[in-house]
Amino acid sequence: MGRVNRRILTLLAALIPVLALGIAGSAVTVPFVALGPGPTFNTLGVVEGKQVVDVRGATVNPTSGNLNMTTVSVRDGLNIFEAFGLWADGNYGLVPRAEVYPPGVPRDEVDKSNQQDFKNSEDNAELAALHFLKYPTDVQVAGLADNGPAKGLLNKGDQIVDISGKAVATSADVVSAIQGEKPGVVVPIVVRRGGAEQTVQVKLAARPDDSAKGYLGMTPTEVAQGPIQVDFNLADIGGPSAGLMFSLGLVDKLSTGKLNGGKFIAGTGTIDPDGKVGPIGGIQYKMIAAHDAGAETFLVPADNCNEARQRTPNGLRLIKVDTLTTAVNALNDLNVGKPTPSCG
Template identity: 70%
Template sequence: MNRRILTLVAALIPVLVLGVAGSVFTVPFVALGPGPTFNTLGEVEGKQVVDVQGAVLDPTTGNLNMTTVSVRDGLNIFEAFGFWVSGQHGLVPRAEVYPPGVPREEIDKSNQQDFKDSEGNAEVAALHFLNLPTVVLVRKVGDDGPAKDVLAAGDELISINGAPVTTPKDLVAAVGSQQPGNQITVAFRRGETEQTANITLAARPDDAAKGYLGLTPTEGARPPMQVAFNLADIGGPSAGLMFSLALIDKLSPGELDGGKFIAGTGTIDQDGKVGPIGGIQFKMMAARDAGAETFLVPAANCNEAKQRIPDGLRLVKIENLNGAVQSLNDINAGKQTVSCG
């Protein structure tokens, strides 16, 4: 009897050790999988995802869903194995998502800034597509630039030395034509109040012969129109395309989605060029699980996307915003679109 007990204990010890190790020790991998998906034409927590004020809006139905990728960190051995065999997740080295030596807070802050930038790019791209007027806004003021105590993020720039500023290039040209030490007069609007200020230019860090104001300009809707995006706790730039499409849908006649369930992803710049993103296969899974029938895929992601297409999901290859709108119009008209196949 004692020998049997000893044999059983000896056999159980490795199992117990493996169980403890599998539950306690983490692996240097993260699990990527389908994340939440949001209808950019709908609401989240009682607010419009893409909220437009000060303009006449066209009614919209259906879905233009942006998609996300979930990231699960701090996995133990058993959890990692479970995700790996699930077929719904993939394991990647943790260093690819969270680079060593970079604080997690810094990574999250960078991702949030990318998301914020994508909102601005989406707004400008949509307004340019619709030929709607824009204004030049201050996106960011440098901590050590000449404008730091005068201008603030969100200010509308009106003129430099009396010359109208209608695009960011106007601002760059006006300031760059001045020498360091020159004083310029800046007219700007903060809220509903128009103001002027004299600012002495510094030298540009990359060209000491040119004047430097120390701010980053961008474009935005001309008042009284205001555009706001109301999704929190999401990072990265990949929602840009779907934000642009939602804004176009709300500000133009007809329905881009034809009342159907369209989803997609892709970065966008202010000229409407659509760029690649990460985790395309997981985003397609999330879209199909939510009910999407069509998925808009950045052209640069097509090769990866077509390797594993969820059943019943049509892929549409997208190069730019014009092409995305044309593809949706073609779908509504029953025409063929360019696919990733």
């Protein structure tokens, strides 16, 4: 009887650390998040009954196939077992939580910042596509500095027609017209407000970061001229990396032919209003997501090529792009069997 009791006690002694480890592994979260493949969305398709890229006021040409934007999933609040399981999966990577959610910054502020980045990417994507297609744009007042010299003289939504006798067609024209002017100079600005043109005289102040340079205190933005209107209908997505694929979706809808040749193309990349494509994070996870969704070709920002080349899923063709024009030309070449820019 004593021998049996000793065996039971020995077994319990061995099990207690295991049970304790199991409880700790399930209850204790780790200071890491898991990054992995996220959902992809066809910019030529429909989500929840709405066109992802919805165009009104212009002829929309037939499209087919896919031009998919890609995302990275973020899994937070992981316990030890979950973190180990995702790491062992091979499709996920663990990074310090502070890299995604900076200490001292509330989670909702991080989310709002990511959502604003996404909204900016939509605006840039629209302008890049319109510039590429030679659609005319108007320049409007998007915002005014609270203590800036234009406050009270210009109104949000005013169309900027002319500055100091120089016609304004792009946001860059505003910068060019003010650049080089000194504080105290009175600048005549022709605006269209309420359907009528008027001239507003603005006396430049000193720039907060350089007192020798003139400062207008106005943020310009470009909008499509005429009846065309573009909406991007994706919710709960953050970050700026959808810009390139949004632009390509819009270009495809507003031009003849099928930009993707009817095939499944995916990609990623930021974009600015002039069509320059910038690098993004998580390229390896986006390629996995694209490959798993059925993509045959993936558009890679030039600055991400080294990383992408090292982790390319089998069978996925990489095309290197640095501008919207490069991306469009590469897809056209792909459709007719010509060589395309490669990541190596």
